[in-house]
Amino acid sequence: MPRRCFSRDSFNERFGQMHKINFIVALYGSGGRADHVMGILKTLFIARDLTELPVMLVTESSxxxxxxGSHAIxxxxxxxGTKCGLIPLGHSSTVSTTGLVWNLGIISTSNEVNDTKITIDCDHPILFTIENRMEISR
Structure with a gap:
């Protein structure tokens, strides 16, 4: 089967505008293997070069x-859920937050939401992860 490659512009034009897509969801499982997790995270960086749409990775738990940049979520x-983490990938990042239990101005792998709105400002990409309470059937 031929492999299709899309540039960022053609991907956005073909899929984003045509279908009014706001974000992309990718379901994944790592099988407990660290190398699979790292490969999955690398996919986020690859996707960033293909589209301006946010790509969300979803598992049973996160x-x-x-x-x-600046985000209000x-x-x-x-x-x-309330458990969350902010993790730099590739570069150190200066981060400031509001709406978390610990608004420390530093990276936080174990934090918690204490408001319905949080703000995050960062100068380099970070991985934001939050607890998923949706039931995903097998």
Missing amino acids: ISWLLK RLESEHI
Whole structure:
């Protein structure tokens, strides 16, 4: 089967505008292998070169995506938990947050949301991950 490659512009034109897509969701499992997890995270960086749409990685226990710049995130769903983490990938990053239990101005792999709206400002891409409470059937 021939492999198709899309440039960022052709991908956005073909899929994003045609279907009014706001974000892309990718379901994944790592089988408990660290090398698979790293490969999956690398996919976020590859996707960033293909589209400006956010790509969210979803597992049974978490939802994760790359953030860079300023973000205001509303968390008003019973499907989203309170446990979260902010993890730099590739570069050190200066981060400031509001709406978390520990707004430390540093990276936090174990934090918790204490508001329905959080803000995150970062100068380099970070992985934002938050607890997923959706039931995913097998």
